[in-house]
Amino acid sequence: MKTLMTRKALSVLLAVLALAAGPAFGAATITIVNGNAPGVGFNDPTPAAPVGGNSGTTLGQQRLNAFQYAAGIWGSTLDSNVEIQILATFEPLSCTATSAVLGSAGTLYIFANFPSVPPFPGPEFADTWYHQALANKRAGGNLNPGFPDLRARFNSNLGNPGCLTGVGWYLGFDGNEGSQVDLVAVLLHEFAHGLGFSQFASVSTGSQISGLTDVYGRKIYDKTAGKYWNEMTNAERAASAINPRRVVWAGSNVTAAVPSVLSPGTPLLHVSSPAAIVGDYAVGAASFGPVLASPGITGTVVRALDPADGAGPTTFDACSPLTNAAAVAGNIALVDRGTCGFVVKVKNAQNAGAIAVLVADNVAGGPPAGLGGADPTITIPSVRITLADGNTIKAQLGAGVTATLGVDLSVRAGADSLNRALLYTPNPVQSGSTISHWDTIAFPNQLMEPAINADLTHSVAPPQDLTLPQMRDVGWFPDADLDGVADDVDCNPHSDLSPTVVIDGCDSGVPNTFFSNGCTIADLVGKSADGARNHGAYVSAVTKVLNELKKSGVITGAQMGAIQSCAARAAIP
Amino acid sequence: MRVVAGSLNPWARLLGGVAAAAVVLSTGSRWAAADESGTCTPAKEAPKKASASAPARQDAAKPAVAAPVEPAGQAGMKAFIDPATGQLREPTPEEAAAAARLTRLVRAGVTAEPKAVVHPNGMVSAELGEEYMNDVVVRKGPDGKLSMACVPHAESPKALDKPAPPAKAELEKE
Numbered sequence: 001m002k003t004l005m006t007r008k009a010l011s012v013l014l015a016v017l018a019l020a021a022g023p024a025f026g027a028a029t030i031t032i033v034n035g036n037a038p039g040v041g042f043n044d045p046t047p048a049a050p051v052g053g054n055s056g057t058t059l060g061q062q063r064l065n066a067f068q069y070a071a072g073i074w075g076s077t078l079d080s081n082v083e084i085q086i087l088a089t090f091e092p093l094s095c096t097a098t099s100a101v102l103g104s105a106g107t108l109y110i111f112a113n114f115p116s117v118p119p120f121p122g123p124e125f126a127d128t129w130y131h132q133a134l135a136n137k138r139a140g141g142n143l144n145p146g147f148p149d150l151r152a153r154f155n156s157n158l159g160n161p162g163c164l165t166g167v168g169w170y171l172g173f174d175g176n177e178g179s180q181v182d183l184v185a186v187l188l189h190e191f192a193h194g195l196g197f198s199q200f201a202s203v204s205t206g207s208q209i210s211g212l213t214d215v216y217g218r219k220i221y222d223k224t225a226g227k228y229w230n231e232m233t234n235a236e237r238a239a240s241a242i243n244p245r246r247v248v249w250a251g252s253n254v255t256a257a258v259p260s261v262l263s264p265g266t267p268l269l270h271v272s273s274p275a276a277i278v279g280d281y282a283v284g285a286a287s288f289g290p291v292l293a294s295p296g297i298t299g300t301v302v303r304a305l306d307p308a309d310g311a312g313p314t315t316f317d318a319c320s321p322l323t324n325a326a327a328v329a330g331n332i333a334l335v336d337r338g339t340c341g342f343v344v345k346v347k348n349a350q351n352a353g354a355i356a357v358l359v360a361d362n363v364a365g366g367p368p369a370g371l372g373g374a375d376p377t378i379t380i381p382s383v384r385i386t387l388a389d390g391n392t393i394k395a396q397l398g399a400g401v402t403a404t405l406g407v408d409l410s411v412r413a414g415a416d417s418l419n420r421a422l423l424y425t426p427n428p429v430q431s432g433s434t435i436s437h438w439d440t441i442a443f444p445n446q447l448m449e450p451a452i453n454a455d456l457t458h459s460v461a462p463p464q465d466l467t468l469p470q471m472r473d474v475g476w477f478p479d480a481d482l483d484g485v486a487d488d489v490d491c492n493p494h495s496d497l498s499p500t501v502v503i504d505g506c507d508s509g510v511p512n513t514f515f516s517n518g519c520t521i522a523d524l525v526g527k528s529a530d531g532a533r534n535h536g537a538y539v540s541a542v543t544k545v546l547n548e549l550k551k552s553g554v555i556t557g558a559q560m561g562a563i564q565s566c567a568a569r570a571a572i573p
Numbered sequence: 574m575r576v577v578a579g580s581l582n583p584w585a586r587l588l589g590g591v592a593a594a595a596v597v598l599s600t601g602s603r604w605a606a607a608d609e610s611g612t613c614t615p616a617k618e619a620p621k622k623a624s625a626s627a628p629a630r631q632d633a634a635k636p637a638v639a640a641p642v643e644p645a646g647q648a649g650m651k652a653f654i655d656p657a658t659g660q661l662r663e664p665t666p667e668e669a670a671a672a673a674r675l676t677r678l679v680r681a682g683v684t685a686e687p688k689a690v691v692h693p694n695g696m697v698s699a700e701l702g703e704e705y706m707n708d709v710v711v712r713k714g715p716d717g718k719l720s721m722a723c724v725p726h727a728e729s730p731k732a733l734d735k736p737a738p739p740a741k742a743e744l745e746k747e
Contacts (some may be wrong), residue, residue: 108700110701111697144698340747342747433707
C-alpha cells in the first residue's frame, strides 16, 4: 500500500491549524461507488413505478436511491471529516426457489497503531484493529486513499423465478415491505457491520489476525471467565463464543442507553434451593399458554413420569397421561423434549395438576429456543431449558429443587442485571452470527440481531435502537464541527472554522488559529459578545481576549489591531 | 446534500462500450433525493460535508473514481474521470493502481488470508478477504414466512439448503 499516508505527511497537513472557510456541520459523507456495468445492477434501465418515497423511475435508479437512503441515515448519524466510500454492486448471487443470499457488506481494510493529525485522537488503544472508516475518522485523514472503505454486494435476481421466486426487494423508504424484503433495513444492518459492528477473531478457534485484538473485542466481556476478549487466550475466546447469555457488551454508551431502548422483563427460571444450584437459568418462552409474569410461579420441581409406550418411548417424555399425578400436582413438572409436540407434554402435565412445566432439551446447545405450537386449552406456563441445565436440575431432584418461573422485571429483555447488552453466543457456534450481533432475546427487536426482523424501524439510535451507542463505544465519537475534538470536551462543538477571523462581515485577515481544546480565535472573540451589555463592553471584552492571545504569542500586535478594528465596527450587540 | 454524479460516461462508449461509468452518490445529513432525470453526466468529486479545512487534513490527491468493472473480453480498457473536472484523462500511476485494485475487488473479491503489513511509521494494516464479510441469507418457510440471518460468506451457498437460524417467530413444535 504505497499510498498509505505517513505520520509525517499527516502532521504537515495540520501543523499549522489555520483553518479554511465554511460553516461547520457534522455528519459524514458516505459515497456509494457504483461498480456495475452499463445496463445492469444499479444501471438497470427497466422502468419502475415510484414506491414508498423512492421516486426513481428505473429499477437501477431505485436501487441506487435505496442505497443512498440507507447511507444517508448512517451519514447523518456518524461524524467524520473523511469521506466514506462504499464500493457497491447489484449482481446475481446464490439462490434457490425458496432461499437466497440477499447480499453482504463489510470493511475491506483494518488498521492498528495509525497516526493522527492533532487534535484528532488516533486509536484509543494500541495494537488494536480498527475498521478503515473508523480509523480514518480518528486519524483525521485518509489512511488509505483511493481504496474504498466498505464493499457491498446485493442480489440482482431476487424475486425472479428460481431466486426466492416472487419475493423481491422492496425499494421504498417507508418500511411497508409487506411480503417483500426491505432493502433499506438490510443495508442499514450490513453497513453497520462495515462501520464498526464486527470483530475479526475466529469464533471457532479464537485466533486473531496477526495476534492483535480489535476495538469491538475490547468491549466483549465474558461473565463466566471474568475477562474481556482481548484478555483471553485463543481457547478462552473460542469457549466464550459458545457461552450463551453470559457474554455482554461492556461499553458505557450502550449500557447507558439500554434502559431507554430495551423493555423491562426477562423470562428466567430462578432456582432458590438447593444451594448447590441456586441461580438464574435461561428459558425459552412458549407460544401457547399464559405469558410469564412477575413475580412468577414458585414450586417444587418434580420429574413427570408417563408410560413408555407408542406415544413416547421413555417414561420422561410426557407424551402420555402422567402416572405420578399425585406427585406432580401443585408442583412444577419437569419433562424431556422429544417424540411428541410440546403442547401434548404440557397438556398432560396440566391434566395431572402441574402449575408449570419445564421442558428439558434433548440436544446440547443454548440459549434455549422457544416452544412452538398452539392449544388454547393450556392454562399453565411452560418453558424450555437447555439440556445441560436440565441435567443440573435432575441431579439435584433428590435434594428437593425449589424454583420460580417468571419474569424478572429488574432485568431488561436483552441485557443483564447491570444493563449490559447481551451478545449472541449460541452453542453450537454460528460463525457469521456469533458475537457480532445482539442476543435474539432483545426486545423490542434490534437492528443488529442476527435475524433481521420484519418489525424493525429504520432508526439506528435510541430510543428505538442500540446500534449508534455501540458505534460510540468503539470510537465514533460525536464531533459536530468535525474538528477532531469530541463534542463533550470541545471548547465549542460548533466552532467558527473560517480561515481568517471574521467579525460581523469584517474580515480581519488574521489567520483563525485553532487550539487543541476545540476553539478558534473566532470562537474566543465570539464568546466576548456573551453577556456584553453594550457595544463598548463587547469591544472591551474582545480586547481582553486579544491581549491574552498576544501575550501568549498567538497573534502579533498588528493582528490584534486588525481584529480590534473589526470588532469596533461590528454591530454587536 | 445532493447527488453529484450521473451515470454513463460517453467516453466509455467511444472506447468500445467499456464500462467506464462510476456513479458517485454522496449522502449525509443534508441528503436529498437522487436525480431522477436519468441523464448521463460525468462523475464529479463528491462535495465535502466537512469544512474546507477538512480536505486539507485529508489526502490532497483525492483519487479519481475509475471504472471498476469491465465486461468480459474487454479487460484492460478503462476510462478515467478526473474527479475535479469530470473530464476524461490519463490516470496517474497511483490512480491506475487504485483502479486496478477496485477492479479486482469488484470481480472476485479478496480471498487470501489477511496479512498484516507494518509500515515505517509503525502503523499496521491488513486487507480483509470476503470471508470476513457476512452474507444475509433469506429463506422462505412452508408457511411463507421469511427468515433472515447472517452467515459467513463461505457458508452461504450451503445455508440456502437448510433452515436459517431460528427467527423469533419460527419455533419448533416438538
